[in-house]
Amino acid sequence: MPSISAVLKPLLGTLAGIVGIYAAFVCLLTIPTLQDHVIFLHKVTLTWFQDVNVPEQWGFLRNQVTPFHLKTPDGQTLHAWHVLPLETYRKNQKELREEPTGLCEDIEDRLSFKLLKEDPTAQLVIYFHGAAGTLGSGWRPQSYRALSATSTNVHILAIDYRGFGTSTGWPSEAGLLTDGLTLVKFALDEAGIPPERIVVFAQSIGTAVAIAVTHHYALQSPPVLFAGTVLVAPFADVAQLARTYKVAGTVPLLSPVAFFPKLLALLNRFIRTKFPSKEKLADMIRHLDSAKTGERRRKYDITLIHAEDDYDIPWIHSDVLFWHAVNATLEPSASLTFDDLEKIKAKQKTPLGAGGWEMEWEGKGGVVREQIVKHGLHDRIMSYPVVSLAVSQAFHSQDEARD
Numbered sequence: 057m058p059s060i061s062a063v064l065k066p067l068l069g070t071l072a073g074i075v076g077i078y079a080a081f082v083c084l085l086t087i088p089t090l091q092d093h094v095i096f097l098h099k100v101t102l103t104w105f106q107d108v109n110v111p112e113q114w115g116f117l118r119n120q121v122t123p124f125h126l127k128t129p130d131g132q133t134l135h136a137w138h139v140l141p142l143e144t145y146r147k148n149q150k151e152l153r154e155e156p157t158g159l160c161e162d163i164e165d166r167l168s169f170k171l172l173k174e175d176p177t178a179q180l181v182i183y184f185h186g187a188a189g190t191l192g193s194g195w196r197p198q199s200y201r202a203l204s205a206t207s208t209n210v211h212i213l214a215i216d217y218r219g220f221g222t223s224t225g226w227p228s229e230a231g232l233l234t235d236g237l238t239l240v241k242f243a244l245d246e247a248g249i250p251p252e253r254i255v256v257f258a259q260s261i262g263t264a265v266a267i268a269v270t271h272h273y274a275l276q277s278p279p280v281l282f283a284g285t286v287l288v289a290p291f292a293d294v295a296q297l298a299r300t301y302k303v304a305g306t307v308p309l310l311s312p313v314a315f316f317p318k319l320l321a322l323l324n325r326f327i328r329t330k331f332p333s334k335e336k337l338a339d340m341i342r343h344l345d346s347a348k349t350g351e352r353r354r355k356y357d358i359t360l361i362h363a364e365d366d367y368d369i370p371w372i373h374s375d376v377l378f379w380h381a382v383n384a385t386l387e388p389s390a391s392l393t394f395d396d397l398e399k400i401k402a403k404q405k406t407p408l409g410a411g412g413w414e415m416e417w418e419g420k421g422g423v424v425r426e427q428i429v430k431h432g433l434h435d436r437i438m439s440y441p442v443v444s445l446a447v448s449q450a451f452h453s454q455d456e457a458r459d
């Protein structure tokens with residue numbers, strides 16, 4: 057029957073073509089440089105033809121944002137933004153307007169920096185953005201505004217990691233951690249903000265940086281604890297992310313390969329970026345919980361927030377992270393399975409109807425909570441009140457501990 061084969065042949069040909077292209081793509085993923093492009097998407101700047109030293113383009117007031125450079129210990133130059141709280145801006149509007157705009161040569165000369173450094177009530181969000189884009193792309197400007205345009209005194213320091221935007225270098229797991237630590241060190245040492253007035257905030261791939269940074273400081277002796285760490289749309293680790301990630305919420309990356317576990321395991325061996333967030337989170341909690349009560353002056357406060365309609369990183373990742381965190385608060389003999397915790401959550405979580413639900417778990421040395429909202433997608437959730445509230449609750453977490 058010539059007619060059927062005439063139809064089938066091109067169809068099969070197309071199918072073989074698609075499978076072939078996908079197989080070639082998966083093989084290409086074993087090349088480190090290409091992996092970096094897929095994981096960090098740092099060349100997808102999204103703010104094409106826009107100068108990230110002109111924050112007015114994203115709706116900010118004149119000198120509400122001060123762009124500046126930070127040097128890392130390994131010789132990279134990071135592009136950073138300091139966003140002023142709206143109230144602080146109002147009180148100093150006249151002087152701020154008179155200052156020069158654009159990339160600032162010496163941040164320490166600027167009024168904005170003095171308003172952070174010299175105000176003992178200033179609170180600071182250290183902001184680690186997600187993959188792709190720059191400081192000004194996507195929902196990030198809206199997110200800075202949602203955090204800083206409140207009645208409280210919240211400043212924001214955000215960076216473009218190495219290889220992103222106008223920062224120098226090429227991204228890597230270790231490099232992003234160095235960048236994160238450089239920003240925190242600047243906040244602690246140059247701006248002189250104590251950790252209890254700092255909340256580490258991150259979204260998407262930034263959550264891996266935030267967890268690594270928080271872990272690094274928690275393991276100091278004595279531990280350095282921030283007011284809180286707020287993680288939006290986090291992921292458990294790169295191996296699980298690769299299995300579930302969809303580019304732009306639609307194109308599955310490796311989920312077709314995941315049907316062949318051996319092949320996926322093989323491929324994961326080639327992926328050099330690991331970001332073992334679930335292990336780091338658990339390790340940090342175990343470490344802090346085991347400190348003697350007398351030595352424990354402050355508490356860890358970790359919030360995981362995820363939207364059910366996040367099509368880029370599914371919210372099961374927050375379930376997995378929360379499980380590892382809760383398990384780390386238990387005695388080693390009382391190991392908890394994922395399903396055990398799901399049963400406990402079914403009984404103990406606080407249902408919020410169309411707002412989703414939340415669940416809080418207290419360890420000996422602090423609190424970890426999971427908040428799942430029904431709506432918010434992957435990015436726009438950053439600008440939602442659930443996130444602003446979590447950040448402001450984190451700022452207050454230490455007062456409550458002191459009461």
Ligand SMILES: *[C@@H]1O[C@H](CO)[C@@H](O)[C@H](O)[C@H]1NC(C)=O
Binds near residue numbers: 338383384388389
């Ligand atoms: C849970 O904690 C125990 C001991 O603290 C550990 O041996 C086990 O591997 C942990 N489970 C997971 C899934 O991490």
